Amino acid sequence: MTLDLMKEKGIPLEKQGFSWRDLVGRPYSKLDVDAFTRVRVILMNGIESEQLRFLHAMARMNSHLQEPLAIVRRMEQHQQTLVNWLNPADQSPLETTLGYEQVAIEVTAEIAQKEPDPYLAQVHRFGLLEDFDHLYRYAALYDRLEGGDANNITQCYTDIRPGRPTQVEHRHPLDDLRRPYDRSKAHPLSKLHAYTLVAGEHQTHDYYMHVGPFFSDPVARQLYAEIASIEEQHVTQYESLIPTDESWLEKWLLHEACEVYNYWSCYGSETHPRIKQIWERLLQQELGHLKYVRELLQDREKRDAAEILPAQLPDPIDYVSHRKFVRETLEREVDLRAAGRDIVPKAQDPQRSRAYREQLNRSGSPSDIVAAGYVWRPGTELAPRALEISGRERSLQ
Amino acid sequence: MKSAVDIGTNRTGIATSPIDGPLVISGAEQGGASSSGDESAQAAVRAAYVKESGPIGTMPPPASIKGAATTIAQALKGDKASVFIDKLGERLAFERAGVRLYALAIGKAEAGPGWEGSPSVSDFTSIQRDELEHFGLLLGCAKELGADPTVMSPSADVAANLSKGVRDVLADPRTDLRQSLEALLVAELADNAGWELLISLARELGQEQMATRFERALEEEEDHLARVKGWLQRGVTEAAVLKKTEKERRPGAH
Numbered sequence: 001m002t003l004d005l006m007k008e009k010g011i012p013l014e015k016q017g018f019s020w021r022d023l024v025g026r027p028y029s030k031l032d033v034d035a036f037t038r039v040r041v042i043l044m045n046g047i048e049s050e051q052l053r054f055l056h057a058m059a060r061m062n063s064h065l066q067e068p069l070a071i072v073r074r075m076e077q078h079q080q081t082l083v084n085w086l087n088p089a090d091q092s093p094l095e096t097t098l099g100y101e102q103v104a105i106e107v108t109a110e111i112a113q114k115e116p117d118p119y120l121a122q123v124h125r126f127g128l129l130e131d132f133d134h135l136y137r138y139a140a141l142y143d144r145l146e147g148g149d150a151n152n153i154t155q156c157y158t159d160i161r162p163g164r165p166t167q168v169e170h171r172h173p174l175d176d177l178r179r180p181y182d183r184s185k186a187h188p189l190s191k192l193h194a195y196t197l198v199a200g201e202h203q204t205h206d207y208y209m210h211v212g213p214f215f216s217d218p219v220a221r222q223l224y225a226e227i228a229s230i231e232e233q234h235v236t237q238y239e240s241l242i243p244t245d246e247s248w249l250e251k252w253l254l255h256e257a258c259e260v261y262n263y264w265s266c267y268g269s270e271t272h273p274r275i276k277q278i279w280e281r282l283l284q285q286e287l288g289h290l291k292y293v294r295e296l297l298q299d300r301e302k303r304d305a306a307e308i309l310p311a312q313l314p315d316p317i318d319y320v321s322h323r324k325f326v327r328e329t330l331e332r333e334v335d336l337r338a339a340g341r342d343i344v345p346k347a348q349d350p351q352r353s354r355a356y357r358e359q360l361n362r363s364g365s366p367s368d369i370v371a372a373g374y375v376w377r378p379g380t381e382l383a384p385r386a387l388e389i390s391g392r393e394r395s396l397q
Numbered sequence: 398m399k400s401a402v403d404i405g406t407n408r409t410g411i412a413t414s415p416i417d418g419p420l421v422i423s424g425a426e427q428g429g430a431s432s433s434g435d436e437s438a439q440a441a442v443r444a445a446y447v448k449e450s451g452p453i454g455t456m457p458p459p460a461s462i463k464g465a466a467t468t469i470a471q472a473l474k475g476d477k478a479s480v481f482i483d484k485l486g487e488r489l490a491f492e493r494a495g496v497r498l499y500a501l502a503i504g505k506a507e508a509g510p511g512w513e514g515s516p517s518v519s520d521f522t523s524i525q526r527d528e529l530e531h532f533g534l535l536l537g538c539a540k541e542l543g544a545d546p547t548v549m550s551p552s553a554d555v556a557a558n559l560s561k562g563v564r565d566v567l568a569d570p571r572t573d574l575r576q577s578l579e580a581l582l583v584a585e586l587a588d589n590a591g592w593e594l595l596i597s598l599a600r601e602l603g604q605e606q607m608a609t610r611f612e613r614a615l616e617e618e619e620d621h622l623a624r625v626k627g628w629l630q631r632g633v634t635e636a637a638v639l640k641k642t643e644k645e646r647r648p649g650a651h
Contacts, residue, residue, distance in 0.1 A: 026450055029452070031455065092557075146564065147490070147494030147496065149547055149549070152548075215568070216566070216570075217501075217569075378547045379547040383532075386536055387533045390534045390536070394537075
């Protein structure tokens with residue numbers, strides 16, 4: 001199945017609406033759900049969150065568009081509620097965090113492999129190895145603070161092992177900016193990828209900033225502070241891939257297309273019947289938004305959406321394990337660093353980033369402390385020790 | 398450094414605001430309720446969700462064919478097996494988390510200040526070792542039954558949610574040793590009751606050998622509970638007595 005972005009009408013905006021019961025439905029089961037359903041829920045909450053953020057910024061800069069923006073934005077906010085409220089209450093903030101990092105790994109790995117532009121693909125792989133390390137650090141915290149096994153959440157799809165060490169991910173702000181794609185020449189997929197990743201990373205940053213202070217443990221508070229800082233760097237990175245010479249309306253159109261693309265991908269891969277229906281409903285609503293913005297573009301800028309969007313969507317995002325690709329990338333690129341807008345070998349790590357890092361880590365690195373000597377084991381790192389000690393006791397009895 | 402029972406600047410009570418307090422009361426009275434009705438409106442919403450919600454989660458299918466073929470698994474086959482394995486999984490996760498809870502308690506014992514007869518680092522270390530051993534015992538039992546010991550069973554999930562507050566209190570650098578013992582008391586009470594339930598369930602299902610091993614664990618847990626209770630009682634009593642003595646020393650103080 002594919003969608004014709006120039007013809008699909010979706011549900012007209014005036015016919016879209018929810019009740020509180022629609023918005024606050026039944027959450028998925030943390031125990032029974034496939035990890036990729038959780039991944040999709042977390043990502044789509046991020047996509048909606050970005051939509052709301054962008055449309056607010058746009059309203060502040062475009063008084064003549066405030067009315068249509070207010071109308072669409074309200075629907076986006078309600079859609080985000082519906083999606084985010086699918087997360088269950090028994091899934092702790094730390095467990096949800098493990099889900100966020102799985103999103104960042106598996107979705108970025110998928111995007112990095114499908115990205116047609118070699119420079120952009122390199123940037124995506126660069127970010128991937130950093131988020132990969134975050135999963136390992138949070139897994140160590142989950143094990144050592146809560147006595148939990150991170151694989152209960154990630155379900156063997158994703159390796160739990162060190163990536164590019166978080167403590168070396170801290171960079172001078174000028175080493176986090178990247179070169180934008182060319183708006184007139186870039187493949188549509190490159191645009192959708194950049195819009196998807198900036199949404200996911202921004203939400204991840206906001207989530208860590210929100211839940212970090214809920215922890216009483218100082219190690220957890222430090223770790224969230226440290227990784228939230230990296231997520232801010234990632235937002236800076238992915239945001240800078242999007243050129244500033246796209247007009248506001250062009251950006252709005254691309255945001256809507258990004259939502260359509262992602263809901264369509266979710267719909268195609270979802271295995272949870274009730275949640276699949278939700279993706280379908282939201283896809284139809286987003287097609288309605290896309291049509292509305294297509295007409296606005298025509299009306300206000302006298303531009304045809306066809307000059308910006310492809311007629312048909314590219315292949316959907318596959319929600320599958322990318323273990324092999326991640327391992328190969330780790331093997332080849334873990335030592336890369338960033339210098340200005342380029343990804344470079346470790347030896348070219350700029351002095352300004354080294355100085356910045358030394359300053360931040362001068363009283364120790366939380367991510368290093370939390371995972372000192374940590375190797376993930378099935379059933380937590382305590383399991384082998386527990387079996388050994390209880391075996392010894394039994395043999396003495 | 399002040400302790401939690403010293404007089405400070407707690408502002409939460411209405412008596413802190415002698416001028417604004419009466420105003421906020423009269424304001425609420427003037428405003429009245431936004432609509433008629435009572436708490437039953439909330440109960441009705443909750444009831445509707447309870448009716449349509451499924452379980453928090455379910456048990457996985459048997460982990461291994463080899464396991465399913467063992468004598469024990471044969472004796473436990475059917476729904477009864479999943480009930481037992483669910484509760485076994487709960488105890489297993491609880492004991493494992495207990496190792497981490499006592500690591501936090503050790504930090505509090507190290508930090509002090511203690512009191513006469515307060516728990517030492519080695520007291521907590523020895524309990525922590527018991528928790529680790531119990532975790533190992535349950536890992537072994539799960540394997541004997543052919544169950545996957547890495548599963549988070551529904552009861553394990555519920556128990557983890559129940560004990561979130563225990564961990565939060567222990568991990569908070571601002572809570573003292575007495576407050577940490579309050580947290581441990583909640584954990585040990587639940588743990589004792591949990592073992593009792595598991596033992597009776599094992600007996601019910603004819604797992605006499607396993608029940609005997611669990612009884613040894615329960616004896617140790619009973620000892621933990623008694624010690625935690627004793628430490629806490631002495632700690633609170635001593636704090637009260639010290640306060641009284643301080644007051645007698647400073648007649649003008651209040």
